[in-house]
Amino acid sequence: MAPKCKLTYFAIMGLGEPIRYLLSYGKIEFEDNRIEFEKWPPLKASMPFGQMPLLEIDGKKMIQSTAICRYLGKKLGLAGENEWESAQIDMAVDTITDLRLKLSDYYWEPDEAIKQKKKETVFNETLPFYLERLNVLVKENGGYLAAGKLSWGDIFFAALCDYMNCAAKFDITKDYPNLASLKKKISELPAIKDWISRRPVTEL
Known part of the structure; x- marks a missing residue:
């Protein structure tokens, strides 16, 4: 049952x-x-x-x-086949979480003056820093975040993308083809x- x-x-x-x-x-x-x-x-x-x-x-x-x-x-x-693969997935997921937290911190900031300062840092430094490295990571893993195959980390990333896009008010993967391809791949799973x-x- x-x-x-x-x-x-x-x-x-x-x-x-x-x-x-x-x-x-x-x-x-x-x-x-x-x-x-x-x-x-x-x-x-x-x-x-x-x-x-x-x-x-x-x-x-x-x-x-x-x-x-x-x-x-x-x-x-969708987990790793061994401890190393599982660690690779965890590392990717924790990195994505770091990115989400920084973006959320900016988005939910109630003080408009402080929010504008955070916006400059998030858009000019934080997003490029994380997205460039995640984009390379996906390339190195044959189109996935870890272990060269589909994992729960890939689904975690794709699912959070829509939320992060809404917070940023644009598609955060638009300049990062490997990330964009990964998100598309996950969203097209039946x-x-x-x-x-x-x-x-x-x-x-």
């Missing part, structure tokens, strides 16, 4: 989207429980460590988006393409 899965996250792509991509890739049916921002405060205390995303599988609760993705990656045969075609349209 297939496990009963429920993903609880905000009504955006954000950190929930890599999990949705992986569940879709694995053809695992799940309840996509989306929480509007204004409804989050009263729910926060009921969540483990007061945060989302939360994935429930047959009643067992999992938190921390990267840990959830790593777990699903292993279940779906099960993920199906998910993209029917997911709710959100800003982030």
Whole structure:
């Protein structure tokens, strides 16, 4: 019998989207429980460590988006075949997370003057620094981020791209053909393409 899965996250792509991509890739049916921002405060205390995303599988609760993705990656045969390959995937994912955090820090900055200063650094230094190196990494790995083959890290990257594009207000892969090709490759996987075609349209 297939496990009963429920993903609880905000009504955006954000950190929930890599999990949705992986569940879709694995053809695992799940309840996509989306929480509007204004409804989050009263729910926060009921969540483990007061945060989302939360994935429930047959009643067992999992938190921390990267840990959830790593777990699903292993279940779906998208993890490394040995410790070194797994480490390569983790290194790529942690680097992408660093990039996302820096971009998010700029995007969510409430002080407009500070935000403009952060924008200059993020767009002129941070994005080129990370994207140039990730672009080379994909080339070195035959079109993937690690181990020369499809991994959960590739799906993690492609799923976060839409969120990062929305935060940046442009396609961050446009000047990086290897990254653009990888994102396109993932988005055209049949099960993920199906998910993209029917997911709710959100800003982030």
